[in-house]
Amino acid sequence: MLSIDKIILHRLNMRLKHPFVTSFGTTQDKDFFIIEVIDEDGYCGYGESVAFDAPWYTEETVKTTIHMLTDFLIPLLKKNHITHPRELVEILNPIRRNHMAKAALEGAIWDLYAKRENISLQQALGGEKTFIDVGMSIGIQPTMIDLLNKIERALEDGYKRIKLKIKPGHDVQLLRHVRRHFPNIPIMVDANSAYTLDDLPILKQLDDFDLMMIEQPLQQDDFIEHAKLQDTISTPICLDESIHSLNDVKLAIKLGSCKVINIKSGRVGGLTESIKIHDYCQKHHIPVWCGGMLEAGVGRAHNVALASLTNFSLPGDTAGSSHYWETDIITPEVVVKDGKIKVPTGAGIGYAIDWEALRQFTVSKQIIDF
Numbered sequence: 001m002l003s004i005d006k007i008i009l010h011r012l013n014m015r016l017k018h019p020f021v022t023s024f025g026t027t028q029d030k031d032f033f034i035i036e037v038i039d040e041d042g043y044c045g046y047g048e049s050v051a052f053d054a055p056w057y058t059e060e061t062v063k064t065t066i067h068m069l070t071d072f073l074i075p076l077l078k079k080n081h082i083t084h085p086r087e088l089v090e091i092l093n094p095i096r097r098n099h100m101a102k103a104a105l106e107g108a109i110w111d112l113y114a115k116r117e118n119i120s121l122q123q124a125l126g127g128e129k130t131f132i133d134v135g136m137s138i139g140i141q142p143t144m145i146d147l148l149n150k151i152e153r154a155l156e157d158g159y160k161r162i163k164l165k166i167k168p169g170h171d172v173q174l175l176r177h178v179r180r181h182f183p184n185i186p187i188m189v190d191a192n193s194a195y196t197l198d199d200l201p202i203l204k205q206l207d208d209f210d211l212m213m214i215e216q217p218l219q220q221d222d223f224i225e226h227a228k229l230q231d232t233i234s235t236p237i238c239l240d241e242s243i244h245s246l247n248d249v250k251l252a253i254k255l256g257s258c259k260v261i262n263i264k265s266g267r268v269g270g271l272t273e274s275i276k277i278h279d280y281c282q283k284h285h286i287p288v289w290c291g292g293m294l295e296a297g298v299g300r301a302h303n304v305a306l307a308s309l310t311n312f313s314l315p316g317d318t319a320g321s322s323h324y325w326e327t328d329i330i331t332p333e334v335v336v337k338d339g340k341i342k343v344p345t346g347a348g349i350g351y352a353i354d355w356e357a358l359r360q361f362t363v364s365k366q367i368i369d370f
């Protein structure tokens, strides 16, 4: 049994090395928290919240996550006995959605469980790969030169594919430029729902650029529209914001709304649901890859373990720590070599907290006794 003694919420503020610009806006200072779950034997598990400070990606925010955890999710956990992290889905089920809040807590409990069992998080999740392939997501850049330079540098660092952000007015022309300089590199684009079917003429032109896929071109609940679009274009569609659960995946596959799925544990409510989605997609020959939420080291470590499952067959948005941060909060930091990350084999997430760094970024701390 996992007997929890206390939970500590460490609220942090970390400045990204470079602002990340998408069709919704700009992120530079990341407000989030690390959730530390300590059991009666002194084992500690760590999770990271991924909601942003404003609800532009999904409806959750840092504040809603804290509200959900302190007022609902942790009180529910207190009332239940738990022997395995898989049981958490059922325990937290009375609370609707709020997937990022649930995932932060669940992630910490998976880490705690793995540490108690003295196995790696990878082993606990059923991952098999020794290395994972990594791509880079490049936000919208001030100028074309900046973008070309960023791509150049990512390729030099060995990244296996480049993801570019597009939006209306910032798409075909941009790809023409990029393809002129880099005719053969693996490129994909992410629209973060910036288009509608009225943009079909533009979206059809994207077929000319030999893209690996186009991520989330339409609105998050446009399953039928995505199916129509996938029927019209040959570039595979990948769904991100549309996928909140295994049921969404079933719907998307049934309707033909996509050919690829981006899994983000926070968006789907945690690692247990992520594994279910991974397994279902594998059975249906739909490749998946691990998305990113500009995580610090703890969230990044969880992503690395998850991406080691076999059907994560495409490079993910899990770039190395140094791409985002001057100093990360784990040691060693996550390192990318030749476009790959070695999956750690130590107990739990396999990286230690760098307490000095964590303290340096801490804004506040809340202790919840069990």
Ligand SMILES: O=C(O)CCC(=O)C1=CC=C[C@@H](O)[C@@H]1C(=O)O
Pocket (backbone or CB within 6 Å): 022, 057, 137, 190, 192, 240, 291, 292, 293, 294, 295, 317, 318, 319
């Ligand atoms: O963590 C990373 O490097 C991936 C960043 C990234 O592309 C995204 C992060 C968060 C929200 C979005 O803007 C975007 C995405 O949609 O995948």
Ligand SMILES: [Mg+2]
Pocket (backbone or CB within 6 Å): 190, 192, 215, 216, 240, 241
């Ligand atoms: Mg996306």
